[in-house]
Amino acid sequence: MPAAGSHVAHHFPDLEVQSHAARLGMWLFLATEVLLFAGLFTAYALYRMLYPSAFLGASKLIETSMGALNTVVLITSSLTVALAFHYSRQSRNRLAALLLVVTIGLGFVFLGVKAVEYAHHFHEGHLPGRFYHYAGLQVPGAPMFFTVYFLMTGLHGIHVVIGMGVLTWLAVGAWRGAYGGDYTTPIEVGGMYWHLVDLIWIFLFPLLYLI
Amino acid sequence: MSPSPASIPPAPADAGAPLYLERNYLNARRGPWSWLTTLDHKRIGVMYLVLTSAALFLGGLFAMLLRIELLTPGPTIMSALSYNRTFTLHGVVMIFLFMIPAIPGIFGNFFLPLMIGARDVAFPRLNLLSVYLYLAGAAIALYGMVHGGADTGWTFYTPYSTTTVTMVWPILLGAFVLGMGSIVTGLNFIVTIHTLRAPGIGFMRMPLFVWALYATSIIQVLATPVLGITLLLVAVENVFGFGIFDPARGGDPVLFQHMFWFYSHPAVYIMILPAMGAITEVLSAFARKNTFGYKAVAFSSLGIAFVGFFTWGHHLFTSGQSTVDAGIFGVLSMFVGIFTAIKIFNWTATLYRGSIAVRTPFIYVIAFLFFLLFGGMTGIALATVALDVHWQDTYFVVAHFHFIMVGGTIAGFLAALTYWWPKMFGKRYSERWGIVGATLIFLGFNFTFIPQFLLGNEGMPRRYYSYPERFWPLNVASTAGASVLALGFLVVLASLLLSLKYGKPAGPNPWGSRGYEWKTLSPPPEGNFLTQPTYPRMPHDYDDLNPGRGGH
Ligand code: HEM
Ligand SMILES: [Cu+2]
Numbered sequence: 001m002p003a004a005g006s007h008v009a010h011h012f013p014d015l016e017v018q019s020h021a022a023r024l025g026m027w028l029f030l031a032t033e034v035l036l037f038a039g040l041f042t043a044y045a046l047y048r049m050l051y052p053s054a055f056l057g058a059s060k061l062i063e064t065s066m067g068a069l070n071t072v073v074l075i076t077s078s079l080t081v082a083l084a085f086h087y088s089r090q091s092r093n094r095l096a097a098l099l100l101v102v103t104i105g106l107g108f109v110f111l112g113v114k115a116v117e118y119a120h121h122f123h124e125g126h127l128p129g130r131f132y133h134y135a136g137l138q139v140p141g142a143p144m145f146f147t148v149y150f151l152m153t154g155l156h157g158i159h160v161v162i163g164m165g166v167l168t169w170l171a172v173g174a175w176r177g178a179y180g181g182d183y184t185t186p187i188e189v190g191g192m193y194w195h196l197v198d199l200i201w202i203f204l205f206p207l208l209y210l211i
Numbered sequence: 212m213s214p215s216p217a218s219i220p221p222a223p224a225d226a227g228a229p230l231y232l233e234r235n236y237l238n239a240r241r242g243p244w245s246w247l248t249t250l251d252h253k254r255i256g257v258m259y260l261v262l263t264s265a266a267l268f269l270g271g272l273f274a275m276l277l278r279i280e281l282l283t284p285g286p287t288i289m290s291a292l293s294y295n296r297t298f299t300l301h302g303v304v305m306i307f308l309f310m311i312p313a314i315p316g317i318f319g320n321f322f323l324p325l326m327i328g329a330r331d332v333a334f335p336r337l338n339l340l341s342v343y344l345y346l347a348g349a350a351i352a353l354y355g356m357v358h359g360g361a362d363t364g365w366t367f368y369t370p371y372s373t374t375t376v377t378m379v380w381p382i383l384l385g386a387f388v389l390g391m392g393s394i395v396t397g398l399n400f401i402v403t404i405h406t407l408r409a410p411g412i413g414f415m416r417m418p419l420f421v422w423a424l425y426a427t428s429i430i431q432v433l434a435t436p437v438l439g440i441t442l443l444l445v446a447v448e449n450v451f452g453f454g455i456f457d458p459a460r461g462g463d464p465v466l467f468q469h470m471f472w473f474y475s476h477p478a479v480y481i482m483i484l485p486a487m488g489a490i491t492e493v494l495s496a497f498a499r500k501n502t503f504g505y506k507a508v509a510f511s512s513l514g515i516a517f518v519g520f521f522t523w524g525h526h527l528f529t530s531g532q533s534t535v536d537a538g539i540f541g542v543l544s545m546f547v548g549i550f551t552a553i554k555i556f557n558w559t560a561t562l563y564r565g566s567i568a569v570r571t572p573f574i575y576v577i578a579f580l581f582f583l584l585f586g587g588m589t590g591i592a593l594a595t596v597a598l599d600v601h602w603q604d605t606y607f608v609v610a611h612f613h614f615i616m617v618g619g620t621i622a623g624f625l626a627a628l629t630y631w632w633p634k635m636f637g638k639r640y641s642e643r644w645g646i647v648g649a650t651l652i653f654l655g656f657n658f659t660f661i662p663q664f665l666l667g668n669e670g671m672p673r674r675y676y677s678y679p680e681r682f683w684p685l686n687v688a689s690t691a692g693a694s695v696l697a698l699g700f701l702v703v704l705a706s707l708l709l710s711l712k713y714g715k716p717a718g719p720n721p722w723g724s725r726g727y728e729w730k731t732l733s734p735p736p737e738g739n740f741l742t743q744p745t746y747p748r749m750p751h752d753y754d755d756l757n758p759g760r761g762g763h
Contacts, residue, residue, distance in 0.1 A: 009335075010330060010331075011324075011329060011330035011331040011332075011333075011335070011407065012333075012406075012407075017406050017407075020406055021333045021334075021402050021405075021406040021407075024401070024402050024405055024406065025333065025334060025398055025399075025402045028398045028401060028402070028432050029398060031432060031433065032394055032398075032432055032433075032435070032436040033436070035433060035434075035436035035437050036436040036437070036439055036440050037440075038436075038437065038440075039436075039437050039440035039441055039444070039470055040440060042466070042469075042470065043444075043455060043466060046463060046466055047461075047463075050461075050463070051461070128451075128453040128454070129451070129452055129453035129454035129455070129457075129460050130452050130453075130454065130460065140461050141461055143454065143460065143461070144454065144455075144460070144461050144462065147453045147454055147455050148455075150453075151444070151447070151453070151455070155440075
């Protein structure tokens with residue numbers, strides 16, 4: 001286990017203050033992420049209000065079971081990342097690294113399911129704005145549903161990819177024993193980020209698939 | 212008229228300190244690489260100084276082109292399209308490359324750690340990243356400017372911005388990246404303030420500039436992401452045509468206006484709050500009195516930041532907003548006036564019976580107070596729905612925000628620059644040329660923008676390259692004023708740059724200020740302090756110099 005002292009940057013009095021700073025910084029960053037998505041949630045609310053029946057009809061075109069599957073996948077991945085943090089605190093670094101790899105794997109599953117869904121939409125013409133050409137539902141507002149759908153899930157997907165990048169970096173570090181014991185803040189804040197990505201999906205799923 | 216240092220007694224702590232610290236943060240490491248990879252908050256502040264000043268001059272160049280075009284009623288030097296592009300570039304450069312990053316980026320980075328007795332900001336690497344985000348954002352925007360520029364105005368209103376053939380998307384993307392830099396700075400400052408205050412500096416003993424930065428950072432963190440997503444949506448719309456803001460495809464352009472102003476109104480407080488904070492410091496130092504009403508000044512910054520989030524609708528009075536909404540937004544906007552007035556009264560009370568030393572920075576303070584008062588009062592007037600219907604999209608609005616942005620933010624910026632220059636570079640500039648520059652700026656500014664109030668009130672709309680002949684005389688006055696203003700900036704630039712070579716060494720505390728940031732040498736050493744200072748008194752505490760003159 002690495003000595004805690006070597007991780008304290010020169011401008012921090014001790015490791016505790018430094019970890020506190022990292023956590024506070026991550027919380028603030030998560031706030032910015034929430035507000036980034038807030039813009040899209042606002043658009044969703046507005047257009048749902050303007051086109052209630054079109055949104056209802058269009059949301060039937062996306063497969064609830066696929067969304068539910070992905071919800072389970074992401075929630076499980078939140079559990080594995082939390083466990084990684086837990087074992088890292090006990091300095092069981094290899095186990096922590098493995099759990100991070102499992103989390104990344106679940107990220108791939110999520111993206112895979114999403115890709116299948118997207119492929120289906122492209123095929124059927126469930127597309128945003130002027131690209132929409134699905135003959136089965138020709139009402140004003142249906143293209144707007146898919147605009148909002150693709151923007152929200154697309155932005156979320158980008159976040160999943162970024163999160164997987166971060167987790168990869170953490171997994172390598174954990175495998176090499178860079179964290180452990182007192183010094184687990186990187187895994188903690190990385191995990192916080194992953195939880196947020198999960199949490200946003202938990203809001204997207206009912207809004208887009210269920211109601 | 213060179214300053215007589217005797218009239219400002221140096222603070223006692225200075226005794227025995229060298230006049231100029233030979234080995235300091237500027238030369239402790241050498242070579243361009245040491246600058247490009249630096250993690251030192253002071254050097255990052257200096258880099259921001261260079262970059263944002265360059266932006267200020269670029270934006271100023273565009274402004275002069277605009278004013279020259281408006282010298283005659285018809286076409287003067289450019290076509291209508293070039294005019295539209297020029298005012299867009301002027302606005303984008305000034306707002307995103309100067310107004311928002313300048314004071315936090317330069318003086319926040321340089322002085323926040325010094326003011327709270329810290330060795331650096333909490334995340335030095337992120338701090339360096341913010342500089343690179345600034346550079347990248349500027350480069351992307353510049354790419355768009357060279358390849359045709361945008362003609363939408365800095366407000367990018369849809370559906371025009373999504374259908375115009377000019378190159379809007381790089382400018383939108385550039386502003387997005389600049390926004391990320393702004394978020395990083397704000398986040399860094401909040402965490403720094405929470406975690407790195409030296410022993411003895413509780414929250415209620417922080418210098419008031421730090422309080423202002425704190426309030427600003429909250430806005431940067433909470434508002435900027437909304438601008439980010441909005442600009443991305445416009446860019447996506449512009450490139451792919453998804454229809455999100457396009458009425459032809461069922462989209463709602465007013466949604467764009469809401470989302471845009473949800474950021475851009477709070478953003479005006481990102482621009483003015485740091486200036487208010489800097490003014491508080493300078494004012495106290497030259498009045499040689501403790502800031503009157505420390506808590507009121509500190510909390511009014513937070514109050515402005517908070518209320519600023521609920522006033523964006525005053526930009527939509529004529530966009531089909533309901534009367535009830537308009538009334539609510541109007542009243543909420545006026546609350547900002549209350550918090551601003553709290554500051555103005557406290558500043559005035561600080562000046563009252565102070566032993567005022569009229570130096571260059573102080574002239575900017577006086578200018579600031581005057582401009583802020585006018586700009587703020589016209590803001591209140593504009594927030595009155597019935598009046599705004601008359602003034603919306605006229606030069607009255609242009610004059611209003613230039614009074615606050617140029618008169619307020621730039622005066623605050625220059626006050627800060629001339630006040631802190633000796634600490635940053637260890638040299639004194641010529642007081643005579645400093646005063647000449649400040650006076651030119653004050654006069655030129657008034658001649659530029661007072662006519663614009665009159666023009667707007669008479670009905671001259673903004674963003675047109677030609678106008679009826681009856682507006683001619685006032686436009687000539689405005690262009691003449693702008694020339695004087697530009698000259699003032701050049702004088703300031705020259706006098707500061709010359710001071711680097713010919714200036715006298717400043718000493719640790721040439722103004723005899725009690726601000727915490729003066730407790731180190733000039734220029735500061737690489738690690739900020741040779742020995743950790745102690746903080747037995749409040750910042751800006753001059754009570755021992757003013758026996759019997761209350762000042763709390
Ligand atoms: C007491 C505080 C203030 C109030 C009540 C206020 C009110 C207003 C109102 C009602 C408008 C809309 C006018 C219109 O478009 O018809 C406006 C425009 C504007 N204000 Fe203020 N304002 C205040 C302070 C500020 C500050 C501090 C700044 C900048 C540092 C600022 C910058 C602007 C800008 C840039 C615009 C025009 C935006 C555009 O359309 O291009 N204002 N203000
Ligand atoms: Cu506003």
